[in-house]
Amino acid sequence: MRAVTISGSGPSGKLSVSSLNDPNPGPNEIIIEVAAAGVNRADLLQRAGYYPAPAGAPDWPGLEISGSVVRVGRGVSRWRPGDEVVALLEGGGYAEQVCVRETQVLPVPRGIDLVDAAALPEAVCTAWDNLVTVGRLQAGEWVLVQGGSGGIGTIAVQLAAALGARVLTTAGGPERAARCRDLGAEVAIDHRSADVVAAVRAASGGHGADVVLDVLGGGGLADNVRALARGGRLVVIGLQQGRRGELDLGALLAQRGTVAGTTLRSRPAEEKARVVADVLEHVWPLVEQGRVKPVVHARLPFEEAEIAHLLVESGEAFGKVLLIP
Incomplete structure (x- = not known):
């Protein structure tokens, strides 16, 4: 698969598209083919060397994605291949595929475009x-x-x-x-x-x-x-x-x-699962009613990840910038 990786750190840190091995699901994990990845200021901090990925997480950026389930690991009961979903990640969202615990995944809300849905999970x-x-x-x-x-x-x-x-x-x-x-x-x-x-x-x-x-x-x-x-x-x-x-x-x-x-990225899996469950119960109905909507400033290809980061860093973006594989 292709992914946007970081070489160097600080002002000299560069983003480039690299070829990596496809992920494999472990127990209670699923593989999602990414439609879009949200760009967050945390990604800029990671690139600068101030916000390293938690142990076991991919070392390239990306805390939220939307896409379609392609494979499921042993014990997965909530999802099946073909489901359109969004996911909250510890990292690695700037890629064509991601591996994530099933408890950190939500269905794409009714009425929301699959690509634009990537602006929702982290926010x-x-x-x-x-x-x-x-x-x-x-x-x-x-x-x-x-x-x-x-x-x-x-x-x-x-x-x-x-x-x-x-x-x-x-x-x-x-x-x-x-x-x-x-x-x-x-x-x-x-x-x-x-x-x-x-x-x-x-x-x-x-x-x-x-x-x-x-x-x-x-x-x-x-x-x-x-x-x-x-x-x-x-x-x-x-x-x-x-x-x-x-x-x-x-x-x-x-x-x-x-x-x-508070931060969200480094919390234990059980806490993230609780937050995701609360969002499904209390916020997803508001999204499906049109009372909370994704706000997307720009959709850029992986090859323009540097531009995406500049947009977020400059403060010019209104809402989310998305990266598209």
Whole structure:
């Protein structure tokens, strides 16, 4: 099979199409012929040498795919060859075939194009787990989604709105902010020209955000704490503005706030299976109702993987960039 592999790391790391052995399924695993692979910022971190694949996972990038089942291993009961599916991976999605545990696979939702479905699994699992399981978001609460125009942000805005929350989000520029409002944000703040904390306070009548879903990391820490409501929950899922920041404990204590940080890739298989099962039960119906949709900025062939990474790194993409074998 062909796969997009990494040679070198850091600024000199290059992506190229290589020929590799086809995978074979082990017990409770399936082989999927890939229709498309989602590109995530985690892939850029892996390429730079900051986010290595977990033990036993392929060492080339790709955390989510869509495609068709071609083979199943011993003990597989949920899937059969020909099923159209999406999958949450530990790595290796930039390939013509992937091997994955059956518990990390979901059916392609009714009404969703097979290629575009690759924009869903990582983003939906991340958004659901961090908004609801970690952030304990409730209908009627205010939620601030930092980076509402990104691959995860576009899903998080839609999901939070579908769950009945009042959604605030940030985006770079008036056009992207307007598109976030079209996705369901009650208020979209242009972070290039507005004071985000002041805008959150004004929109919520001084209440603040009950939940902040943050992709900024260290650079956004101070403002995110200032934006919290009393009893607010800050959930950090990204490090776009650095790994380190200064936490004002006095401000956190005054708001009786909490800060949580999570990743999905390195979790035990049982936890990932739980997240996938929750998504199937609670989010897939919203997708099939059209209330949560994949947002795809570009579809590029494997040979243009470098361009795909540049699009994601630049922040120009609105939604997901997909790689097509």
